Amino acid sequence: MSEKITISVADDAIDRIDEVVAALEDGGMQVEQVLRPIGVITGSADTQHVQALGAVTGVAAVEPQRTVQLPAPESDVQ
Incomplete structure (x- = not known):
């Protein structure tokens, strides 16, 4: 079963976020959006x-x- 997730990138890895994205995809994640x-x-x-x-x-x-x-x-919810 597929689950929607949000990944927070470590502060010291933001400058290499594309490498993190590639590793996540290799790990089975279907990336939808990257907020660099x-x-x-x-x-x-x-x-x-x-x-x-x-x-x-x-x-x-x-x-x-x-x-x-x-x-x-x-x-009827107020």
Whole structure:
């Protein structure tokens, strides 16, 4: 099963973020977006690969993406 994730790149690896992206792809991540100025990479990976992505050199953190949905305007939620 695939899971959407956000990768935070370590401060000392931001200047080589393309190498981190390549290593993540080799580890099974499907990269969707690379936000170079802030050192964030988004994408998805099979649940079985997510934990291993945290061991990639240059990765500071791996977090699941959260989804927030507001209730419909006509709902009774106030």
